[in-house]
Amino acid sequence: MLLEVRNIDVFYGSIRALKGVSFNVEKGEIVSIIGANGAGKSTTLRAISGILRATSGSIIYDGHDITHTPPHLIARMGISQVPEGRGIFGNLTVQENLDVALSSVKDKKTAGPNQDKVFSLFPRLKERRRQIAGTLSGGEQQMLAVGRGLMQNNPFMLLDEPSMGLSPVLTEEIFGVIVEINRLGKTVLLVEQNAFKALSIANRGYVLETGSVVLAGTAAELRNNPDVKKAYLGG
Numbered sequence: 234m235l236l237e238v239r240n241i242d243v244f245y246g247s248i249r250a251l252k253g254v255s256f257n258v259e260k261g262e263i264v265s266i267i268g269a270n271g272a273g274k275s276t277t278l279r280a281i282s283g284i285l286r287a288t289s290g291s292i293i294y295d296g297h298d299i300t301h302t303p304p305h306l307i308a309r310m311g312i313s314q315v316p317e318g319r320g321i322f323g324n325l326t327v328q329e330n331l332d333v334a335l336s337s338v339k340d341k342k343t344a345g346p347n348q349d350k351v352f353s354l355f356p357r358l359k360e361r362r363r364q365i366a367g368t369l370s371g372g373e374q375q376m377l378a379v380g381r382g383l384m385q386n387n388p389f390m391l392l393d394e395p396s397m398g399l400s401p402v403l404t405e406e407i408f409g410v411i412v413e414i415n416r417l418g419k420t421v422l423l424v425e426q427n428a429f430k431a432l433s434i435a436n437r438g439y440v441l442e443t444g445s446v447v448l449a450g451t452a453a454e455l456r457n458n459p460d461v462k463k464a465y466l467g468g
Contacts, residue, residue, distance in 0.1 A: 234293075235260040235389060235420055236281070241290030241300075243273075243280050250276045252444040253290070260388075263411070263421045265431035265452065267465055268441035274424040275317050277441070278391045281422070282314040283307045294389070313382040317393040317424075319374050321381070323367025327358055330366050330377055334384035350417070351380040354410055372403035379410060389420045396427050408434055428465035432456045440465075 236258040243251040251273050258264045266274050279285040281292055283304035292300045299307055308314075322330050331348060352359035355376040361369065366377055375395060382390055392411065396404040408430050415421050415434075425431035432438055432452045440448035440461060448455065455461050 234258075235295060236422070237291075237293040238277070238281065239291045239293065241280060241287040241292065243276055243285050243287055245276075250444050251280065251287075254441070254444070254446055255290075256439050256446060256449065258389075258420060258422055260420055261415075261418070262436045263415050263423060263434055265423045265425060265428075265435035265438040266441055267425060267428040267431055267438060267455075267461075269464075270426070271443075272441040273444040274441055275393050276444075278314060278393050278422070278424055281307075282312060282391060284314075308385065308387070311387045312389045312391065313385045313387040314391040315378050315382040315393060315395065317397065319378040321366045321374055321377050323365070325366055326363050327366055327369070327377055328362045330381055331358075331362075331384050334381040347384045347386045350386075351383050354383070354413060355380055371398050372400070372406070375399060375403070375407060376410075379407070379414075383414070388418070390414065390422070392421060392423045392425075394425060395423070396425060396430065404430060428461070429456075 234257050238254060238256050240253045240255050241251055242249060242253060254277060266277060268274050276285060280287050283302055287300055291298055294310060294312065322333065357373055358376055358380055369377065395407050399407065411421060412434050423431055432455055435452040438452050438455045439446050
């Protein structure tokens with residue numbers, strides 16, 4: 234088991250955002266967490282990456298308890314997060330954004346091969362490497378956010394709402410890249426409101442509602458579940 238989340242609670246002040254959330258991710262999988270706005274999806278990823286602290290329960294990554302580990306050390310242990318809203322540095326160039334991602338990488342010799350991989354997946358970023366990131370289109374900014382996560386060459390990627398604000402064509406492109414990233418050997422935990430797309434590429438999935446896991450199963454089981462269809466798949 235690569236990741237085990239065991240019965241975690243997370244609070245925002247007095248508000249209990251996660252209520253005993255438990256799930257797991259096997260090495261090599263794409264696992265999707267779906268749910269409505271405010272269900273706790275992004276909070277879950279932030280707890281795993283150390284940005285938020287779980288007040289109870291535990292998070293085990295590759296056999297190590299990381300529940301109280303600082304974010305920069307979690308990144309060095311092998312977890313990259315592509316945040317909701319992209320989180321790029323708009324005043325830096327594409328190249329500078331990619332270079333910033335290397336700050337948590339131990340072996341800087343990997344920078345060249347990692348960048349080659351990013352530019353292979355996203356040729357448009359190579360064309361725009363000297364462009365100020367804030368002037369990129371929304372789709373290109375999302376590509377940069379994913380590319381920045383890949384620069385660390387970590388085995389486990391957390392992707393938070395990668396299709397947010399994108400056109401259907403660009404959404405297809407981003408999801409195609411996620412599949413390719415997985416084929417390259419990376420394990421992916423995907424948080425996504427576009428439940429249909431998320432379950433179309435995942436091995437397994439979990440449904441979050443108001444901070445609790447209410448359903449779990451293979452992607453096919455969730456796609457065919459009448460409650461999931463009604464609530465998240467438009468039917």
